[in-house]
Amino acid sequence: MAVIGRPDVPEGPHRRLVDALHEVYLRAGAPGVRTIAQRGGVSRDTAHRVLTNPALPTWPALEAVVAALGGDIGRFRALWVAARQPDAAPVAEPPAESGAAAGPSVRVLVVEDHPLYRHALVQAMDAFGHVVVGTAANGEDAVSLALETRPEVILMDHFLPGLLGIDATARIRSADPAIRVLIISAGATGELTLAALRSGAHGVLSKDVEADGIDRAIRAVARGEVHVPAGSAAPPEVAEPREAGEQELKPRERRVLQLVAEGYTDVQIAERLAVSVRTVRSYLDRVRDKTGERRRAGLVRVALESGLVRPRPGGATPDASSG
Structure with missing residues (x-):
């Protein structure tokens, strides 16, 4: 079977992406387009176009091919972002085995009313290889955008103008239980944690957490886990026994x-x-x-x-x- 040749593109960020993709392709044993298409869940035309077309591919197509070849998704996300902005300052390529963006990318909706923090969250998502499907600055927009874009995880600020984050969460989860929500708050108290879980959220994240902590929380929630900050359980004086006629546990x-x-x-x-x-x-x-x-x-x-x-x-x- 003939080895697919790399496309000819000028020196620059796009060339670095092409070279890295060809390297991964060869390291995977130079599989045929049919095999790559089957592994990546795309058409053979799409797989062939990503590997041979000198034009920059779309991210979903590139991600599927990279995943089929066993490449580092986070590394290629950074290369792809840099290739989209050839006139920007050079972006340092993360090491091929970087653990910062280990695992598949997650489709994330960012809901935050503060513009600077919202922008910082979006940048963090890009840096860790996630796909931001949209942003919202209030609870009402969050509900409508969530049902329109169907993200895997929503980063939801709690103190939003109008509809609070936990109330927006309850409406979203009621309409689509497959969407997972991570509530963000400056004060991740035990009371908020319990209220968030009752609303259908899969966890709470403090705003003072480091960027890699946000990434770990998103990936955990996307896997179906529950994320609660250490020490956020309600204190004994407010943690009362449940009363729904439940039997006592042995x-x-x-x-x-x-x-x-x-x-x-x-x-x-x-x-x-x-x-x-x-x-x-x-x-x-x-x-x-x-x-x-x-x-x-x-x-x-x-x-x-x-x-x-x-x-x-x-x-x-x-x-x-x-x-």
């Missing part, structure tokens, strides 16, 4: 719930308790029946409300994807 059931909220998977819980995974899931079924919460995010909320657990640093706990 000690072993409470222990399983605690481990779920602390971020352990079913397999890890089984190892810690020296029981089978099947037994752990049996306990979880009982906990779900007694609490009325079917998803792991709801179980985390129950554990926080009861004061059973305080989140560990890093704050990510798995959702229903782990069973």
Whole structure:
């Protein structure tokens, strides 16, 4: 099978992108267009055009081909952004094995009323290889834009003019449960964390977190995990027992719930308790029946409300994807 040659483009950011793509293509064994198309979920024409056309490809097409070839998505996102702005100051290419943007890009909607912070969030998303599908400055626009663009994750400021972030979240999640929301606030208190989880959000993020912390939180939420800041659980005096006629949990059931909220998977819980995974899931079924919460995010909320657990640093706990 003939090796696909690289297109001829002038020296500059676009050339660096082309060279890097050809290098990844050769390192992957120079697969045929059919194979690349099947792996990337695109047409053969699209795969061929990305590899051979001297014009700059669209990001979704390039991302699909890079993913099919096993390339670093974050690295190519940075190269592509630089190639779109050839007259701008040179952009340092991140190392090929950079962990800053490890994993696939996430489609993000940024909702923030402060222009400077909103711009900073958008820049951070670009730097980490995510795709910003839009921005909004108030809750009403956030709802309409979310249902129009269908992002994977929404970075939602809480204190928005008009409709508050948690109220906008409730409306969005009611209309499309597949959209995940990460509430951002200058004061990520226990009360806000509980209110956010009740609204359907998948977590809370403090505005003083570093950029890589935002990236980790977005990727965690996109994977279906719940992100709560360390120490954000409601204090004992406000964490009251739930009252929906729920049955009291037995000690072993409470222990399983605690481990779920602390971020352990079913397999890890089984190892810690020296029981089978099947037994752990049996306990979880009982906990779900007694609490009325079917998803792991709801179980985390129950554990926080009861004061059973305080989140560990890093704050990510798995959702229903782990069973």
